[in-house]
Amino acid sequence: MRRGRKTANILWGSPASVLVGDFLYSKAFQLMVALENNLVLEVLADATNVIAEGEVMQLLSCNDPETTEKQYLNTIQHKTAKLFEAAAGLGAIIAGNCEDKILSMNAYGRHIGTAFQLIDDALDYESSSETLGKNIGDDLAEGKPTLPLLYAMWNGTEQESTIIRETIISGGLQHLHEIKDAIKSTGAVRYTLKLAQSEATLGLAALEVLPDSLFKMALKELALFSTVRKS
């Protein structure tokens, strides 16, 4: 489930979903090339490369309870944050802005991308399936060591720690209830949310270089929204 609807994968199977994804990517590639702006292509090629690397990093850390907070953050910097950074920076590039505005927009995207992913990982344990529109505990089922889970493992009772460690290794939802309790009692979601909020604040600060406008207001709204969304 994504956004409350069945995924393409469920509806049409993996081969069709992967191939149509490739097709859409190739369409996007054609649109980029049509701009005839080499810097745009460089940014997108580099971002694609970093994101692919981030996905590999995420796969490698899967089922690894020794994952550190630094490794976790490094993975989301590569994966989600890089995508947001490229999206925000390209707007500044295409509009012909100077170097320091491009860098500021890069920073804006990077910070709200990080906030977005932190919240996403928290929502996997917090939301109801109805609000979130995807399955609760998906990350847990796959043994993905996201920050809320790691934090509860580091700060829970010995018993909670052991259960979480074993669930990261094996994956599965048998202990979802106890693990949600540990996440609650250790304040793991609160901790994750605090990190997301400081990222959003850094994102807002990066907007300072822009002149006031309706667009700047919209970007501010987006940064604020990134930490309060419930789905």
Added chain:
Amino acid sequence: MRRGRKTANILWGSPASVLVGDFLYSKAFQLMVALENNLVLEVLADATNVIAEGEVMQLLSCNDPETTEKQYLNTIQHKTAKLFEAAAGLGAIIAGNCEDKILSMNAYGRHIGTAFQLIDDALDYESSSETLGKNIGDDLAEGKPTLPLLYAMWNGTEQESTIIRETIISGGLQHLHEIKDAIKSTGAVRYTLKLAQSEATLGLAALEVLPDSLFKMALKELALFSTVRKS
């Protein structure tokens, strides 16, 4: 099995194989952008798009015994032939050749790509597993209506026709032996090979515009090899 070795998919599973594939593609994308030649990017973007479309077409025709020879050829034009066309044409573009040489090299690649795929589809029924280095009957197992199979269905006895039709619909290797017999008795491989040879001849003809050189000889060799390979 591919080229006599276990596939990455078998060794490391789908997620790792797909992600490392994405990573390699993104590396290639970076190398293309580094050339700073927009025509190169256009050719590759268009080729990627056509190939993705060809893969979708192939998926749609899977398990469809009503596939016509025209549809089959159209799919391989999109899929394999386009890849060879882009590869051959880009050499001419990067070397700074004039339009008509680029078009000739495109044609060369397109024709030997078509020949390559026709032979590939014939080898799926002809070769021993040892020579081919992949599993015999892979296409049959998936219900892929390739030309040798379609030709045997169109020209076999009523009973053979029925077995082939049902196997395309369901996939599977239960009737591999009878189907290989039908392919043999109808001359389906010979028919496919003849088509491949006329494609290779067209590929050779496209080389006429090039001045004699060691490279031209190598391209000729490649065109000739494309129809005689056994694996």
